[in-house]
Amino acid sequence: MGISRSSARASKKLDEVLKAYECHDHQHAIAILTIDYPDLLSEICDVLLAFRISIDFIKKAGGNESEIPKALSRQLRPLGWKEQKLDVELKAGGQTRISDTHKIDYVKGKVAFDLEWNSKDQTFDRDLYAFRAFFDYGEIAVAILLTRATSLNEIFKKLGTYTDPATKKQKTYLAKYGASTTHMDQLLRRLRAGRSGGCPVLALGITPKQIDT
Numbered sequence: 001m002g003i004s005r006s007s008a009r010a011s012k013k014l015d016e017v018l019k020a021y022e023c024h025d026h027q028h029a030i031a032i033l034t035i036d037y038p039d040l041l042s043e044i045c046d047v048l049l050a051f052r053i054s055i056d057f058i059k060k061a062g063g064n065e066s067e068i069p070k071a072l073s074r075q076l077r078p079l080g081w082k083e084q085k086l087d088v089e090l091k092a093g094g095q096t097r098i099s100d101t102h103k104i105d106y107v108k109g110k111v112a113f114d115l116e117w118n119s120k121d122q123t124f125d126r127d128l129y130a131f132r133a134f135f136d137y138g139e140i141a142v143a144i145l146l147t148r149a150t151s152l153n154e155i156f157k158k159l160g161t162y163t164d165p166a167t168k169k170q171k172t173y174l175a176k177y178g179a180s181t182t183h184m185d186q187l188l189r190r191l192r193a194g195r196s197g198g199c200p201v202l203a204l205g206i207t208p209k210q211i212d213t
Contacts, residue, residue: 003035010038013045021048022149022184022205026191029200032142033111040111044144047075048204054212058155059162059173068117072146081106081113086134102130110141116182117148117206124187128195135199142200148183149205155213 003011011034017023033041057067084107087100104127106113112134114127124147131143159173177183184205191201 004038006038006042007034010034010041010045013042013049017045017048017204020207020209022151022207024184024188024191024203024205026196026203027198027200029142029144029202032200033144033202036141037109037111040109043079043081043108044111044113047072047079048146050075051206051210052212053206053210055159058211059159069115072115076106076113079108081108083107084112084134084139086130086137086139100133102133104130104134104140104143107134107140110139112140112143113146114143115146116187118177119182121180121182121186123182124190125195128190128199128201131199131201132195132197136197140199142202143196144202144204145187146204146206147187148177149207150183150185151205151207152177152183152211155208155211 014030014034051072053068057071060067084104086102104112104114112131116123116127124145127145131140131145134140135143153174156172156174156177161170161172162176163169164171180186184203187203190196191203
């Protein structure tokens, strides 16, 4: 049986994404997305290929609630990618022993998508644990996590300094997007440690190719 037209179309679009973004395929996420969920993969690829960041966006305050996540939301929400929550309870002897809630920002069908632009790096633990829980309970089959490629540090270095509104002191943009924030090196360390459990994850990194200079 040959590859379907939708899978071939999704694969072609993904090839273009992989030329522009840093990519790490964890537990065969690409094969699952291409063969089992080509239409959803195509939607994500279309959004990623249209996604651009301005220097003004980078300079703005706001961490992970900056204009960058909002720009993605404006494209994904109308396509039906919705926030989804998972409430989990473990009972023993008629009593709740463990109660936990997990959240993923964008879910459609069995595919999850999330973005971490500039949060504390521990946020990756929360995201990957959520992917794992959703996967273990059959709510998703695969996840895509978009973050900063470490290669963006070269852009941040060139931006120089700014006045920190909280401390009124001069600070470099490179320090603002520091080693302990969410970027690809931090994500890969956690994926290799098995934080996502059995959930396949396609890790994508925003590179200088997405920056309008």
